[in-house]
Amino acid sequence: MRRRSTVLTTAAALAGALALAGCGSGSDAGSSKAELSVSAPYMPQPVSADMAAGFLTITNKGGAQDELTSVTSDVAGQVTMHSTMGGAMQEKSSFAIPAHGQLVFKSGGNHLMFEKLKRKPDQGQKVTLKLTFARSGPLTVEMPVKSATYNPSTGH
Incomplete structure (x- = not known):
């Protein structure tokens, strides 16, 4: 026994x-790494021949923070990232994307500036951009060009 x-x-x-x-x-x-995806990208049709803005949302469903470190595009000589606080625009070298959170680029807030345009994108076209992150692999995004007065909350 x-x-x-x-x-x-x-x-x-x-x-x-x-x-x-x-x-x-x-x-x-x-769950211990970032899981990034992009939604709602758009560029209002530029009113000038050399500069445009871009907006999108980056969602992180993973358990680790990441950082957007640069953006490039076939349509611009340079893409810079900006934040707007209290009406003042400030260029940023990176943006944090929190774990289980979002980084939002929208009119009046964080935004992308497409500078030294190689061509002026027209409404209905798409602009390709590459998002580079500190830890995750790059993401390629097709950003549709909308009317200059487009408002994503109304769809017009």
């Missing part, structure tokens, strides 16, 4: 150790 008890105790201890081993970081890896 004593031998059977020892075998059961050993078996229970082994099962417990295996269960704990399954709780390691390997089974959770997906």
Whole structure:
């Protein structure tokens, strides 16, 4: 009887150790990194021949913060990132994207500036841009050109 008890105790201890081993970081890896996606991109049709603005939302469904570090586009010599606070526009070198959060670029707030346009995009066309992040791989986005007065909340 004593031998059977020892075998059961050993078996229970082994099962417990295996269960704990399954709780390691390997089974959770997906939630410990950023999971980025882009929605609602648009560019109002530029009113000048050399500059345009762009807006979009970057969503992070992952468990780690990331950072947008640069944006490039085939239509512009340079794309800069800006924040607007209290009516003052300030160029930024990066923007944090919180874990389980969003980075929103919208009219009157954070926005992209497409400078030194190589061509003036027209309504109905699409502009390609590449978003580069500190930790995640780059994302390529097709940004539709809307009317100069487009308002995403009304669709006009």
